[in-house]
Amino acid sequence: NAGVTQTPKFQVLKTGQSMTLQCAQDMNHEYMSWYRQDPGMGLRLIHYSVGAGITDQGEVPNGYNVSRSTTEDFPLRLLSAAPSQTSVYFCASSYSSGTGVKAFFGQGTRLTVV
Amino acid sequence: AQTVTQSQPEMSVQEAETVTLSCTYDTSESDYYLFWYKQPPSRQMILVIRQEAYKQQNATENRFSVNFQKAAKSFSLKISDSQLGDAAMYFCAYSLRSNDYKLSFGAGTTVTVRA
Numbered sequence: 001n002a003g004v005t006q007t008p009k010f011q012v013l014k015t016g017q018s019m020t021l022q023c024a025q026d027m028n029h030e031y032m033s034w035y036r037q038d039p040g041m042g043l044r045l046i047h048y049s050v051g052a053g054i055t056d057q058g059e060v061p062n063g064y065n066v067s068r069s070t071t072e073d074f075p076l077r078l079l080s081a082a083p084s085q086t087s088v089y090f091c092a093s094s095y096s097s098g099t100g101v102k103a104f105f106g107q108g109t110r111l112t113v114v
Numbered sequence: 115a116q117t118v119t120q121s122q123p124e125m126s127v128q129e130a131e132t133v134t135l136s137c138t139y140d141t142s143e144s145d146y147y148l149f150w151y152k153q154p155p156s157r158q159m160i161l162v163i164r165q166e167a168y169k170q171q172n173a174t175e176n177r178f179s180v181n182f183q184k185a186a187k188s189f190s191l192k193i194s195d196s197q198l199g200d201a202a203m204y205f206c207a208y209s210l211r212s213n214d215y216k217l218s219f220g221a222g223t224t225v226t227v228r229a
Contacts, residue, residue: 031215042118042205042219043159050215058216090159094215100147100166101214105159 002026006091006106013081013113021076021109023091031094031101032074033058034066036087037108043090049074081113118208120220127196128228134181135191135223137206144168147214148182148189149207152200153222162204165189167211193225201227 007022025032030051035043035058045058049068063085065077074093078085088110094103117140127133139148150162165173165182172180177194193200206220 033215033217035217035219040123040221042120042221043207043217044219045216048216088157092159092217096214100164100211101209103161103215103217108157 004091004093004104004106006089006109008109009107011109011111013078013111015081015083015113017081019078019081021078021089021091021111023074023076023106024072025074025091025093025104026072027093027095027104028071029093029095029104030071031096032068033092033094033103034064034074034076035090035092036060036085037090038087046076046089078111083113085111086113087111118206118218118220120206120223122223123221124224124226126226126228127193127200129196129198131196132192132194133196133225135193135204135206135225137189137191137220139187139189139206139208141187141208143210145211147209147211148180149209149217150178150180150191151205151207151219152202153205154199154202159205163191196227198227198229201225 004025033048034046037043047066049055091106119138146167148165152160163175181190203222207217
């Protein structure tokens with residue numbers, strides 16, 4: 001059982017380049033989310049999905065796109081990378097039980113934009 | 115919008131001693147969850163403990179316990195009998211029951227454990 005798998009683990013981009021961060025989960029969870037982690041700010045929600053075909057914006061969505069064509073995959077696209085997008089990115093998948101949500105996080109992608 | 119505040123950027127504790135991490139939050143809602151997550155150097159986010167707001171009893175998980183004060187909007191984490199493996203960054207987080215898959219995090223507290 002792999003849980004939540006993020007690729008790549010590290011990436012360096014030049015300003016203006018585009019790329020896709022991959023996230024896959026094998027737990028059949030309904031909910032998936034992307035967060036970014038910056039020093040002194042904790043994790044902030046970028047985009048989330050409540051099921052295949054359904055996505056919505058979180059707290060800091062600008063500069064990012066997502067899609068959810070399958071339950072398993074939730075890629076995050078950077079359209080034109082900027083130095084302000086240098087961060088650690090986490091993907092999470094969640095399900096609701098009778099006692100509330102249980103979230104599982106990937107190991108993160110450290111992205112540097114130069 | 116809900117905000118979560120952790121006022122202690124760093125805490126240090128002697129092995130086998132107790133440390134308490136502070137967290138306050140701001141919300142106008144009455145039905146929500148609170149969490150403490152641990153992030154060791156591996157970057158993996160690990161759920162330590164969870165509290166449901168409608169439960170008055172404080173949650174405990176082995177050496178980890180919380181002091182939940184709903185009226186004061188305070189949610190502190192106590193780590194007892196600290197071990198070297200407890201060294202990590204700890205995040206306090208909040209979610210509404212109605213959309214509990216959306217977490218709001220505090221800025222984190224780095225805990226170091228002295229041998």
